[in-house]
């Protein structure tokens with residue numbers, strides 16, 4: 721087994737470290753900040769006297785990567801909301817509506833005017849399927865009708881929230897796993913998961929405890945400034961060299 725060095729104790733670094741110790745490797749994590757969590761960290765706000773998350777995080781119940789990670793570190797810090805109902809508000813017009821996704825796989829919610837975006841029809845949701853089959857270069861805005869109410873009232877806010885990228889720059893293929901793990905499996909897989917107390921308690925502290933229990937070293941205040949790659953080998957084989 722090898723010794724694995726991981727730079728950064730954000731969610732990516734921590735989940736990599738968790739998988740590495742599960743595979744039997746010893747692990748060192750180097751984190752530049754004084755705490756773990758990266759963009760998903762929590763901190764104590766001395767003014768409010770409270771633990772504050774670095775921004776709201778919404779995870780959906782169908783997210784298999786988060787589930788696998790939480791199972792691995794025995795974390796149970798999320799409350800799963802019982803319905804997949806998402807309130808929307810148009811700040812310009814003040815209009816409010818809710819997308820209310822039914823439990824099962826068949827998307828009956830798109831056939832119910834009260835459960836879909838106002839001014840849309842069931843057919844307006846069909847073009848979303850194009851994202852499932854889009855090639856790597858396809859951009860989402862090119863696949864959807866940007867003038868349609870479904871674009872402004874459903875696709876754009878949904879995809880912007882997921883990818884944090886304007887739709888004229890966002891790769892359609894990135895939405896494929898999101899749709900296959902959530903919307904296409906029905907509302908049971910689209911339920912919001914909200915951290916009981918803080919993101920750190922739900923996702924970060926249990927991972928640090930888990931890594932510690934496996935003897936992994938997590939070094940804080942340790943910013944990696946560069947890597948020196950040393951290639952060690954006993955012979956260099958040139959084309960035509962028949963030595964093995």
Ligand SMILES: Cc1cc2nc3c(=O)[nH]c(=O)nc-3n(C[C@H](O)[C@H](O)[C@H](O)COP(=O)(O)OP(=O)(O)OC[C@H]3O[C@@H](n4cnc5c(N)ncnc54)[C@H](O)[C@@H]3O)c2cc1C
Pocket residue numbers: 727728729730731732733750751752753756757758759760774775776777778779942943944945
């Ligand atoms: C306000 C906000 C809201 C969000 N909402 C959601 C949401 O609702 N749902 C969702 O899924 N995602 C959400 N995200 C995104 C999510 O937080 C990030 O995708 C995720 O935390 C990124 O994890 P990461 O480990 O890849 O990177 P980061 O969290 O950026 O972690 C990288 C870590 O590496 C460290 N590091 C960097 N360089 C070095 C170096 N040279 N040496 C040592 N350490 C180094 C950094 O200090 C940091 O701790 C949100 C993010 C923000 C900011």
